[in-house]
Amino acid sequence: MSEIESRFEEELGARDMPDPREAQAPHHEHPSAKEYIRIGVILAVLTALEVATYYVDVGGALVPTLIGLSVVKFALVVMWFMHLKFDSPTYARFFMMGLAGAATLYLVVLIIFGIFPVE
Amino acid sequence: MASLSVPASGRGLLRRPTANTGFWSWFTTVDHKKIGILYGMSAFVFFIIGGLEALLIRAQLYQPDGTLLNADQYNQIFTMHGITMIFLFVMPMSAAFFNYMIPLQIGARDVAFPRLNAYSFWVFLLGGLFLYSSPFLGGAPNGGWFGYAPNSTTDPSIGMTFYAIGLLITGIASTVGAVNLAVTVVNMRAPGMTLFRMPPFVWMGLVVQFLLVFSLPIITIALFQLLFDRRWDTAFFDPTRGGEPILWQHLFWLFGHPEVYILILPAFGIISEILPVFSRKPLFGYQFVVFSGIAIGFIGFGVWAHHMFAAGLGPVANTAFGITTAIIAIPTGIKIFNWMGTMYGGDIRFASPMLYAVGAVAMFVIGGLSGVTHAIVPSDYQQTDTYYIVAHFHYVIFGGAVFGIFAGLFYWWPKVFGRKLGEASGKVQFWLLLVGFNLAFGPMHILGLQGMIRREYTYPETLGLTFWNQMSTVGAFLIALSVLMFMVNAVRTQLKARGETIEDPWDARTLEWLTSSPPPAHNFDEIPTVHALDEFWHRKYVEDERTGRLVPAQAGASDESEPPHGGGHGSIHLPGPSYWPLVSGLGLPIMGYGVLYSWWLIGLGAVVVLVGFYGWALEPSVAEE
């Protein structure tokens, strides 16, 4: 099998046709309830920071800050609450196809519409 | 155990059906093979209807200032022709092939979610029926299959509202089916069947499911926006309130371009199965065929605005999309060369499936060549909205996909029904179709370059377009004759006495031929273990060490040498039939009519959907004794 084929097989985990029982067994780390609560608190703090921008004038840094904060929140929920960080990379690859695909395609549409000062 | 199903005990809302045979069993079946047949039969009926619409178009255009159809009728007919052929024929027919063959080709007993599979079929059928109820309820869609705003948002007839709702319903069917088949291919292959030992048809199928999954949501939103503009006066495409009609075009073609690859890739898969069998040679450059299929899928998302070159996007956008469009010709070209390489030096038999497969390649090349001319923007300015484009897409869709579908029908008919379609008739029918098709659509290149405009119900005598229009109409009727011949062939084949079934009539290469024709409900007595691409072929033949020629393998050598695998001990577990997919599906057109007529119906439809889903979720896996 060529190298590219092997990479495909690895990415979809088919190489050794593993025993499903192994995949189901919780041998991978589950965050504890405490950790989840910690993540929850971080999320709350980040949200508070976002809301703070409504009250505090940050000038030109407003949009980048807001986008940055929401990206971090997004990532925290996806990676910890949705467990993507600890699960098989297969799920992440499928999800990223959709996420990256959507971001790219719609960005192109908006650029064509001249929504950004670049054009 | 990772499962959503409820324990075997307990009673659902209705007794779970048990019948696997008989007329009513078709309404409750969850067997992928029966569902495949249901898809195939429904799709063929829509093919006939779409064909009749085409004949009406061609009859109207036979002469200048035609009076067979007025402009309004013409608009409805050509719109329904496009919608029917694309959404109600080619896509479901591909679904028929995928549903029937993919589990067999990967050595599985069924798809990942059998009841969801049935649901997809019923929702598709109900969506098609919903669309076809429109002429009786005020008027069929009349804004073209592409429904450009603001024409589609402001047209006073009810047709485009049916369009939006009907395609939303069929879109649900396709999305659900796509997730189902994608998971099936990713996760249910027989032991030893790595991705690169999958038949090319399965690979093309996998790419198609991902195209569906990522493109359908886009048109879903576009259709909702269209629906809301029409029904509830929202401003999405209303320029008087700042809306941008061009947004519709972007959203539509973001779906619409991947859609055309959804239409053609199944045929590419079928061709990739047939050429090796009838050349008695492996597919040349299998990896290239696979990777080019993936590339087509991926790049297919990057070319959509080539449908909008004349829409005023500006030179930068036009150039960018002209480049990506030119690039996407490359992976397709790679396939063509691989197919030619497969045939070269092969021991070729021109049975009907092979004729159709080769015909499909040839016709697609012609369509691809005109497609390349569209990629050049200034050239497209002349071609767009003329019959030159009509010629192009019929060469690729009809010439490519439909010829491919016929190839698949002839090839797999014995697998599904245990008998071959009549060969002599099949060959005559092929040549008739080839002649008729080229006569119908070849002249359209000329007509387009002479300036004949699309989507116009008539043309004046003075334009000098009459002769080729007449030729084209003759061709269309030859096509009709050929399809009629096919139907007669099919009916006669099915009516004659079964006789002895030949399990492997074509001396084929892939796993679906390993089991009986037609297969038993459980597909395989033993799930095969796969050691190579073209596993079935390698079980039949080995290379003689001295001469290098193929000789039959030791009888019974590989089949029984594998230990039983999977559920091979004792009984085989299959999912039981169910009412719920059909019941839940019924809720959708009810909601659809509700959007048209009454909020109460929306509510009722929603209740039916919910009851259907809860019945489904609570259904015991084992029928009550």
Place this chain on the structure above:
Amino acid sequence: MADLAISPEHGAAGAQDEHATSTGLPNTKIAMWVFLASECMLFGALISTYVLYRGSSQTGPYPDDVFDIPYTSVSSFVLLASSLTMVLALASAQKHDVARMRLWLLTTAMLGLTFVGGQVYEFTLFYDEGLSITTNLFGTTFYVLTGFHGVHVTVGILMLLSLVSFSAADRLPHDAAFPVEMVGLYWHFVDIVWIVIFTVVYLIPTPSPAPA
């Protein structure tokens, strides 16, 4: 057709102990992630339509006229909290603590209901201030985007309540954590869509046109 026993595993979905899946992963989980990937495309279209039309409304009311950021912030906290309770429900399910699982599921549903109720109330306020779905582009794109999101939340609430009642009726499979996990994935997704909407629609200001 005689001896085709129908086994529980094949009823709907999921990997079965006796049938290896090619990836070792359960069918339903792969299906859910593929579905969520497609939902990215769905909400992407709605959000980019909103962004495209931002500032293009030709008449008011404009966002600044109607938005109540403190109010919506509370809604956002509520939805975020529901993601936390969801994950706690899953943790309880994994420990087979059925009572806690039901409690957290119910809490998640209640928080979700609070969110939706808050949205509905917010919409009525906007409507009273003259913003309907047909008033202008802002009304059209705002109500449709948040409406789609709200419908998704509502479906999620139905699924959560179903889990609780199925559990109470002992109709969940023995490994209840799996369906809880699946509903959880959907629920978190609905939450992350809101994270984007809250920022893009509410927090990033839309310049109101200067008065004529």
